[in-house]
Amino acid sequence: FAMEPNYLHIWPRNTFMMIALPNMDKSFTCTLFMPFEEFEKLTTGKQVLGFFQIHFPDAIPLIGERELKHDYFLLPAQAMISVKCSSYHLASRCVLMGDAAHAVVPFYGQGMNAGFEDCLVFDELMDQLHNDLGACLPEFSRLRVPDDHAISDLAMYNYIEMREHVNSTWFIFRKHVDNFLHTLMPSTIVPLYTMVTFTRIRYHEALQRWKWQKKIINRGLFVMGAAGLGGTYLLIKWLARDLNFCMENLWGWSHYLKNIGNFPFGIQVA
Numbered sequence: 028f029a030m031e032p033n034y035l036h037i038w039p040r041n042t043f044m045m046i047a048l049p050n051m052d053k054s055f056t057c058t059l060f061m062p063f064e065e066f067e068k069l070t071t072g073k074q075v076l077g078f079f080q081i082h083f084p085d086a087i088p089l090i091g092e093r094e095l096k097h098d099y100f101l102l103p104a105q106a107m108i109s110v111k112c113s114s115y116h117l118a119s120r121c122v123l124m125g126d127a128a129h130a131v132v133p134f135y136g137q138g139m140n141a142g143f144e145d146c147l148v149f150d151e152l153m154d155q156l157h158n159d160l161g162a163c164l165p166e167f168s169r170l171r172v173p174d175d176h177a178i179s180d181l182a183m184y185n186y187i188e189m190r191e192h193v194n195s196t197w198f199i200f201r202k203h204v205d206n207f208l209h210t211l212m213p214s215t216i217v218p219l220y221t222m223v224t225f226t227r228i229r230y231h232e233a234l235q236r237w238k239w240q241k242k243i244i245n246r247g248l249f250v251m252g253a254a255g256l257g258g259t260y261l262l263i264k265w266l267a268r269d270l271n272f273c274m275e276n277l278w279g280w281s282h283y284l285k286n287i288g289n290f291p292f293g294i295q296v297a
Contacts, residue, residue, distance in 0.1 A: 028053050029089045044190035066104040072096030107132045113172045115163035129175035177231035201260040
């Protein structure tokens with residue numbers, strides 16, 4: 028492998044990004060995500076190479092200049108699809124599941140999982156409602172629409188996070204805070220990715236809980252920051268007062284030493 032294989036490699040550039048995923052033959056598949064108008068500017072191999080020299084210079088030795096200028100044009104830029112609809116059923120006759128009901132962009136890696144969860148929820152409802160499609164299908168729509176809309180929104184948000192937020196020091200700091208608090212309180216503070224990927228928490232509930240956690244943690248950090256600034260101010264004020272007291276004492280001692288020669292026991296200060 029030209030890079031570490033057990034990672035998703037990202038080149039975030041705020042308004043666009045490139046990612047690389049490992050293949051079984053030890054190569055990598057690179058995908059460039061950016062607005063169509065940017066793709067339309069790159070019509071020749073020379074333009075592609077210049078673009079990569081500006082934005083992804085470290086990737087050029089890994090890909091190779093000749094391969095880059097050739098492979099870039101093998102596949103045209105394609106649109107990404109996101110579908111939201113409601114409801115998912117028609118009376119008791121048919122129901123939409125998976126991408127037919129809620130195609131999502133690929134940035135959360137949950138498209139197939141959301142489709143499998145449709146099947147799981149539908150199967151559970153059929154058991155609970157004794158295979159009555161007339162009762163099952165409306166209930167399926169009621170349960171799945173908010174969840175599938177939530178994962179669609181999360182997938183779109185994760186694109187912004189991957190291309191832009193990961194460049195922010197504050198964002199990285201907040202991730203460390205979240206993980207630290209999760210270690211201390213694993214059942215109270217749960218990172219969003221953990222809730223979405225490794226639990227049966229419903230997507231829309233995970234989204235709501237994440238927003239609540241973020242608000243609470245941000246307020247806690249604000250209070251701690253304000254307390255820290257206030258404490259620092261009081262400490263500086265106390266030290267300044269103490270320093271002023273010391274300076275006054277030193278000034279008094281200097282006058283004392285200067286005038287000590289006038290005392291009657293005969294010591295003369297040169």
